Amino acid sequence: MRNTARWAAALGLTAAAVCGPLIGAAVAAPGAAPSSLYAPSALVLTTGHGNDAATATPERAVTLACAPGASGTHPAAAQACAELRGANGDFDALKAQDGVWCTKVYDPVTVTVQGVWQGKRVSYERTFGNTCVKDAIAGSVFAF
Template sequence: MRNTARWAAALGLTAAAVCGPLTGAAAAAPGAAPSSLYAPSALVLTTGHGTDAATATPERAVTLSCAPTASGTHPAPAEACAELRGVGGDLDTLKAEDGVMCTKVFDPVFVTVQGVYQGKRVAYERTFGNACTRDAVGGSLFAF
């Protein structure tokens, strides 16, 4: 009888140890409350000279994370995250600032943004006529 009690206790503890961590997985079911307060945000931004990804010469790359706080290797992460929030993460809606005057010299600059912003996949590529037009559109987001 003692062996049966020991086996039952050992089996119960083993089941609790193995199945205990699995109870968190049930909360991740569709429609359940999120297990984290912040949706993931981790982006890699690159810039270089050229007209597209195949011909652009990469010059600089930075990381940007906007949750829970602005961080990364971007020189102004708080301002860049504020710009992303301003367009709801939709980089295609970025517009040039009013009153910015740029020359018409064609020296193409290619920008990419890859990663996740507030849990949504981001894959953005854009060619600007020159660095001035890139900075007019991207503000601090592309200023690295």
């Protein structure tokens, strides 16, 4: 009987030691501080030739995370994050570069964005007349 009581106590203490921290981490108290000081900003950007995302031939996809710092597979992550912050995450508000002249050859390029920008869900699609127009308008955000 004494042996059974020891095993039960040892098993109970072991379970409390292993599971106690897990339960505390999983259940946050109401009004507790958030686990991060930054709202999440993680995006997947794609580009491809075609009139829309459904028919475009995919060419490239990159990831872009902007909080707390710029990271991801985007080749110019820091510059792209700075441009998005300047536009408040509004992809339509990205500024066109001055002095860029593009041909009027129609070779549509479609870009898409899926993910989260500063804690808000983002789903964006835009078709540009050609690659030159895309690069002139979207700056480094879609330059990959």
